[in-house]
Amino acid sequence: MFRTAILRTEVAKEVVRKAIRAQNLRNIGVQALRQRHCNRTLPNGVTNQILQPCKYAEDSLVRYYSSNLPNHIRVTLPALSPTMELGTIISWEKKEGDKLNEGDLLAEIETDKATMGFETPEEGYLAKIIIPAGTKDVPIGKLVCIIVENEADIAAFKDFKDEAAGAAPAQAPAAPSPAPPAPAVAATPSPPAPLAAPPSTPSGGRVYASPMARRLAEQRNIRLQGKVSAAAPAVPEGAFIPPPVPAAAPAFAAPPVHAAHPAPAPAAAPVPHILVPPAAPGGHAAPSGPSPYVDIPVSNVRRTIAKRLLESKQLIPHYYLTAEINVDKLLKVRSGFNKKLEKSGVKLSVNDFVIKAVAAASQKVPEANASWLDSVIRQYKNVDVSVAVSTDRGLITPIVFEANNKGLVQISLAVKELAAKARQNKLQPQEFQGGSISVSNLGMFGVDYFSAIINPPQSCILAIGTTNKRLVVDESVEKGFREAQFLTVTLSCDHRVVDGAVGARWLQAFRECLEDPVAMII
Numbered sequence: 001m002f003r004t005a006i007l008r009t010e011v012a013k014e015v016v017r018k019a020i021r022a023q024n025l026r027n028i029g030v031q032a033l034r035q036r037h038c039n040r041t042l043p044n045g046v047t048n049q050i051l052q053p054c055k056y057a058e059d060s061l062v063r064y065y066s067s068n069l070p071n072h073i074r075v076t077l078p079a080l081s082p083t084m085e086l087g088t089i090i091s092w093e094k095k096e097g098d099k100l101n102e103g104d105l106l107a108e109i110e111t112d113k114a115t116m117g118f119e120t121p122e123e124g125y126l127a128k129i130i131i132p133a134g135t136k137d138v139p140i141g142k143l144v145c146i147i148v149e150n151e152a153d154i155a156a157f158k159d160f161k162d163e164a165a166g167a168a169p170a171q172a173p174a175a176p177s178p179a180p181p182a183p184a185v186a187a188t189p190s191p192p193a194p195l196a197a198p199p200s201t202p203s204g205g206r207v208y209a210s211p212m213a214r215r216l217a218e219q220r221n222i223r224l225q226g227k228v229s230a231a232a233p234a235v236p237e238g239a240f241i242p243p244p245v246p247a248a249a250p251a252f253a254a255p256p257v258h259a260a261h262p263a264p265a266p267a268a269a270p271v272p273h274i275l276v277p278p279a280a281p282g283g284h285a286a287p288s289g290p291s292p293y294v295d296i297p298v299s300n301v302r303r304t305i306a307k308r309l310l311e312s313k314q315l316i317p318h319y320y321l322t323a324e325i326n327v328d329k330l331l332k333v334r335s336g337f338n339k340k341l342e343k344s345g346v347k348l349s350v351n352d353f354v355i356k357a358v359a360a361a362s363q364k365v366p367e368a369n370a371s372w373l374d375s376v377i378r379q380y381k382n383v384d385v386s387v388a389v390s391t392d393r394g395l396i397t398p399i400v401f402e403a404n405n406k407g408l409v410q411i412s413l414a415v416k417e418l419a420a421k422a423r424q425n426k427l428q429p430q431e432f433q434g435g436s437i438s439v440s441n442l443g444m445f446g447v448d449y450f451s452a453i454i455n456p457p458q459s460c461i462l463a464i465g466t467t468n469k470r471l472v473v474d475e476s477v478e479k480g481f482r483e484a485q486f487l488t489v490t491l492s493c494d495h496r497v498v499d500g501a502v503g504a505r506w507l508q509a510f511r512e513c514l515e516d517p518v519a520m521i522i
Helices: 002-038 151-157 211-219 300-315 328-340 350-364 408-423 500-515 517-521
Strands: 061-064 072-076 086-092 105-110 115-119 124-129 143-148 318-326 370-372 377-379 385-387 389-391 394-396 437-441 460-473 481-494
Touching (some): 328 481, 350 460, 481 500, 500 517
Parallel strands (some): 437 460
Antiparallel strands (some): 086 105, 389 394
């Protein structure tokens, strides 16, 4: 008995040891697969957008080894931004059967933030495109395509369908053949109710009816009489309300056919004559023709913009501060810098000076360089300026990071690069998510001034108008006045974070930077 117990114990231990070894081998295989897919060295110039070690990329690849089909990889729609829930397949850059290399642009996907490129996650061949181009609102994790290692395996996926999509709903069972009709039985027709006696005309013989009711009654040869019931709206006694009368109804209804032996029926209550205007004059339908409007589908980017700005106006207590700034010195300094930078191909704009001044003012008044996070107010050490850029897909705000540590030339080059990428829909999520303060410039359109909507969770946004020439008093000249150029700016503030006095101090610091740009640069 004791020897048998020892033998059973040894067998159980051996089973456990084998299970542990198998689990260790599986873990090693999983780690090797993750290293292969996530820690890759891509060619120079190729953006490691999808293959970076993050949960978005790992979850988008599923390799299948055991099935009736050849070894293949099922590529699902990844989350290309932290807030992405749905995506739209704008276009496929590869066709079925094409050779795929790591880093190749596979498709363009519109997220809730922007249109982004989806890079090829695995070398091989594109065997099957599951979701065609133009498909909207594709959920994250949805199978989008199949990749195989060998070109010979492509044909096996010609008729492949996504099993996860669910089988087609079962067809409704065929209707049973109708039973033979029962022999007709002569039924005594029910007698119609006798015609109601015409209601008495109100005292005085006058019938209260609107001009519209009188006109319709005259057109249909209807005599207006009767009183409005107690359930009708409160109107003068004897007045009439237009009821639903078909436009093509005959002037007089044919009398009903009475049964041979009608059964007695109680007298019906008086029914008032009620008229309504026809759908179109003369009872004819409205003439058909080209539609007077065009319905434009709402993109994911536009839907996100609408949602965020609506929440901003509803939840953030905005207030606005406007100031006029003399930019004579700024324009003179800018002109001198551009002459020196002419050979390098760099041309500074007024907006570059504005961004630098925003960073400098935010360093002087750090209370405005903050965000409201419900339980805390987060104040940022660096100034990351979001610059509003208009694209054909909507407004987007790429970020000039650490503008407080950049010079004017660096800011100018960064803004031009970000604006070009934004208009080409090539911005990466990290290039437009975040920021501590925003700038929106409509001066190039001749807008004098405007009030911008705060971009949450930021607390301030500066709206820049155009420059205007004005006469100012100057006792140093013979005439006693001179011509000067002024720039109008409006600062929108979140009153939960930035009090009025704080906003005024920030705007004062910004004015000092623009009116003396040399001191700002030094």
